[in-house]
Amino acid sequence: MSSRDEILARLRAATADVTTRPGERGPVPIIAATSESAQATLTLFVETVTDYRASVVRCRPEQVGAEVAAALVRGRAHTVLVPSGLDPAWVERARDAGLRVRPDEDDEGRPLSADQLDGIDAVVTAARVAVATTGTIVLDHAPDQGRRALTLVPDHHVCVVRAEQVVHDVPDAVALLDPARPLTWISGPSATSDIELNRVEGVHGPRTLDVVVVD
Template identity: 50%
Template sequence: MNSREKVLGRVRAALGPARGTPVEVPRGYRRRLAEPADRADVVALFSERVAEYRASVRHVGADEVATAVAAALWGRGAARIAVPADLPYGWLAELEGVQAVADAPPIPAGALDGMDGVVTGCAVAIAQTGTIVLDGGRGQGRRALTLVPDHHLCVVHADQIVGTVPEAVARLDPVRPLTWISGPSATSDIEMARVEGVHGPRVLEVLIVDGPLC
């Protein structure tokens, strides 16, 4: 008997006759917020959690989206941004002095890295975790579009915000390319010092649209 067999023999002896018995995994996940919450409470919680991640959050009406997008880009001195080819045209209607480059055909990685930012929508947002989920659907584009530029401006409609992760998962198609965003990209792995922009945008700005979205 070699050393490996001895070790495995001891493990089997320690486990006893119950080894291999299926273990029941509890599935009693909390699927909704602890207390019944109306739409305003869910949206407010999402705003709070996103802000905790050092993201910028602003509430706007449906008729203010274009102005808010332009103001956010002007505020960062953006001159050239990338946008999904199917981004709603109205979102960029007030943009002056900023060139919006549609990602069709796909913008090369080097050129994408040189963009001053990207504007997208989202698939769903989660109040409990302050997370935004993109699935490559309308107004979102491919994954690289929101992972390479240093600034991501995301438009989130209030109706897209759910309370918990299970609620979000129920709305998503698992075969689509999902990107889960909880604040700007950051890590504290090296000497416990927070470093932003490691594997995604260094800056995340969120516009929450409180009225019907065009």
């Protein structure tokens, strides 16, 4: 008997006493905090992101480019990676400020290697959804966010979130996501609690996270 068949046979024997059918429990209960208002949700999101020692700014749509440039300058970035689907207006000011803005491709048009990504200071992306109660940004790696490595290897991530993308609690976000896509949930900069259980920011992922909330 193959390992597969043997394990399945063991499990059928082990659960022979079970009288319910799969799915009989009914729909998964949605247990979530409720929002008082869209503004309250947004305010909470800013607070929870700030708690992780990420920086958050709120701005109007026409100010996004200036805020992105300011964050990159604060982080002393020289080269900035931009996914193909990003709104070009968001990095115009950074380009004007003399930063080298480059797409995810080398001279021959191939995606950058991990080593090449390691030589880039920062990345600017959009997001798919954000969660107020937990201060989380979720990427689904659509063209305005790029493949997963882009938001991982560079040390500084500037993420632009539109106000209407901020949902109140975790179940609201799960309901919006497409499981067929790779998903990355980001709550603050890279951190560890492994040394005496104190949270220390900055291990392998981006050590600086800037969130620009647009409303």
